[in-house]
Amino acid sequence: MTRVIIVLIVVAVAFTIYTLVDVLLTERARVRAFPKPLWAVVVVLLPVIGGVLWLVVGKARRTGPGARPIAPDDDPAFLRTLSSEEIAKRAEQDERLRQLEQELADLDDDTPADPER
Incomplete structure (x- = not known):
C-alpha cells in the first residue's frame, strides 16, 4: 500500500511540474480566465486539481493555420x-x-x- 501511495505522490509531483512549466511557457495570447502568474499560483497550491483546471480551462486550444499540420x-x-x-x-x-x-x-x-x- 505504501508503494502505491509513493507512486501516486511521484505522479502528482511530475504532473504539477509539467503543468507549471506549461503555464510558464505558454504564449500570453493562449491563456484564458486568469493571468499567467495567477495560474502558476493555482497550479502550485492545488497540485493535481490546479493542473487539470489549467489544461481544461486556462489554456486555449490552437486555432488557425498552425493548429494542425496539413498534408x-x-x-x-x-x-x-x-x-x-x-x-x-x-x-x-x-x-x-x-x-x-x-x-x-x-x-x-x-x-x-x-x-x-
Missing part, C-alpha cells in the same frame, strides 16, 4: 504553387505506382500449379 495534397496554398506540368507528372507517377501495385497483387495471387514444387 501538401490537402493544402490549397501549396497546390496553387504547382504548375500544370508538375501536376501532370505527379499524376503519371501515381498511375505508375497503381500499376506496379496491381502487378504485385497479381503475382501474390498466383498459386503454383504443382503443390509439391
Whole structure:
C-alpha cells in the first residue's frame, strides 16, 4: 500500500511540474480566465486539481493555420504553387505506382500449379 501511495505522490509531483512549466511557457495570447502568474499560483497550491483546471480551462486550444499540420495534397496554398506540368507528372507517377501495385497483387495471387514444387 505504501508503494502505491509513493507512486501516486511521484505522479502528482511530475504532473504539477509539467503543468507549471506549461503555464510558464505558454504564449500570453493562449491563456484564458486568469493571468499567467495567477495560474502558476493555482497550479502550485492545488497540485493535481490546479493542473487539470489549467489544461481544461486556462489554456486555449490552437486555432488557425498552425493548429494542425496539413498534408501538401490537402493544402490549397501549396497546390496553387504547382504548375500544370508538375501536376501532370505527379499524376503519371501515381498511375505508375497503381500499376506496379496491381502487378504485385497479381503475382501474390498466383498459386503454383504443382503443390509439391
